[in-house]
Amino acid sequence: DADVTQTPRNRITKTGKRIMLECSQTKGHDRMYWYRQDPGLGLRLIYYSFDVKDINKGEISDGYSVSRQAQAKFSLSLESAIPNQTALYFCATSDPMRDAGELFFGEGSRLTVL
Amino acid sequence: QQQVKQSPQSLIVQKGGISIINCAYENTAFDYFPWYQQFPGKGPALLIAIRPDVSEKKEGRFTISFNKSAKQFSLHIMDSQPGDSATYFCAASIYYGGSQGNLIFGKGTKLSVKP
Numbered sequence: 001d002a003d004v005t006q007t008p009r010n011r012i013t014k015t016g017k018r019i020m021l022e023c024s025q026t027k028g029h030d031r032m033y034w035y036r037q038d039p040g041l042g043l044r045l046i047y048y049s050f051d052v053k054d055i056n057k058g059e060i061s062d063g064y065s066v067s068r069q070a071q072a073k074f075s076l077s078l079e080s081a082i083p084n085q086t087a088l089y090f091c092a093t094s095d096p097m098r099d100a101g102e103l104f105f106g107e108g109s110r111l112t113v114l
Numbered sequence: 115q116q117q118v119k120q121s122p123q124s125l126i127v128q129k130g131g132i133s134i135i136n137c138a139y140e141n142t143a144f145d146y147f148p149w150y151q152q153f154p155g156k157g158p159a160l161l162i163a164i165r166p167d168v169s170e171k172k173e174g175r176f177t178i179s180f181n182k183s184a185k186q187f188s189l190h191i192m193d194s195q196p197g198d199s200a201t202y203f204c205a206a207s208i209y210y211g212g213s214q215g216n217l218i219f220g221k222g223t224k225l226s227v228k229p
Binding site: 040101107 | 123150155160163203207215216220
């Protein structure tokens with residue numbers, strides 16, 4: 001089983017719908033992240049969490065919210081999806097004290113908003 | 115000042131050739147420079163990383179060259195193989211408060227190695 005699991009892997013939805021992307025990890029890391037990948041724009045940080053009680057906005061948090069339900073679970077929500085949120089979304093974890101900040105990514109969730 | 119600029123956006127190399135991807139940064143406080151490799155349908159994965167106390171690090175066919183004065187670092191892939199075809203991201207971060215900070219990523223380079 002993958003260390004960082006994202007569900008769903010693919011989702012097509014309509015403008016205005018609420019969408020939740022879920023992430024769970026078995027690496028025991030405290031830090032979790034949500035990134036968005038668009039062609040030519042690289043990886044952009046949406047939100048990150050250093051522990052269950054700590055949530056921080058990243059570079060592009062507008063239109064998104066997150067919930068850290070447990071050390072192992074971090075979900076990303078789009079309250080009212082819009083077409084320009086069509087992208088590939090990645091969850092990642094890290095332990096900066098053990099692995100010099102190496103990020104461990106899930107396999108991604110491809111979201112299409114029509 | 116937090117940006118990491120990566121070039122080229124895409125690169126086509128013949129099998130056996132050398133692939134070179136370049137990155138530049140402005141923030142002199144950056145002290146950790148990793149490269150991530152991403153295959154289609156997969157998440158990025160750490161390939162190789164360097165700290166500014168050395169000018170070069172080699173792992174197999176992959177080498178990072180680091181020029182602190184020019185604020186540039188590059189990835190060289192020797193004897194490039196079709197299996198190296200992937201998207202490569204450079205990144206940088208700052209160590210502070212007893213731990214490594216968040217990574218700032220370049221925009222990526224799509225490498226295609228032709229047989």
